[in-house]
Amino acid sequence: MGEAAAACGLSIDTLRYYEREGLTLSRTPRNASGQRRYGMSDIRWLAALVMLRGTGIQIGQIKRYTELARHPGTEGERMRMLEQHRERVIARMEQTRVHLTAIDRKIAAYREKREAHRQRARAQP
Incomplete structure (x- = not known):
């Protein structure tokens, strides 16, 4: 096992x-x-x-x-099940891409903010 x-x-x-x-x-x-x-x-x-x-x-x-x-003989129904599941997987992938884009934007905003803080810190005597 x-x-x-x-x-x-x-x-x-x-x-x-x-x-x-x-x-x-x-x-x-x-x-x-x-x-x-x-x-x-x-x-x-x-x-x-x-x-x-x-x-x-x-x-x-x-x-x-x-x-x-x-x-035997249920291949058509099994294929339909898999096709329907495939559509759900694709929809989730699209949703995940949208979420990933939002995460990337947030990371970029934090990087910009961090860089701005560093530049201000270097500019101060």
């Missing part, structure tokens, strides 16, 4: 949570000593979930996407 979590960029606790919430495509088999055995398809699936979470998708949406992925 630790290796799988590390390979996907998850903590073990998060991986356990994903399993409890049914976010894995199938039940993870266990070896003779009871340890979970993740295959490459499991790792790829979990890595995709990490990517989706990193873009802000909600757990409920991931649950729906996972449920759809378990059934």
Whole structure:
């Protein structure tokens, strides 16, 4: 489990949570000593979930996407979900750009103010 979590960029606790919430495509088999055995398809699936979470998708949406992925013939609906999510990500990126511009203006104003203070301090005898 630790290796799988590390390979996907998850903590073990998060991986356990994903399993409890049914976010894995199938039940993870266990070896003779009871340890979970993740295959490459499991790792790829979990890595995709990490990517989706990193873009802000909600757990409920991931649950729906996972449920759809378990059934062949749902590719169109999954594609629509991803397209809608993509639009939300783009909107957030635009909003973040606006906020970043405001932050840059504020930093520039502080730099100008700091420089003005330095120049006044140098000009004083």
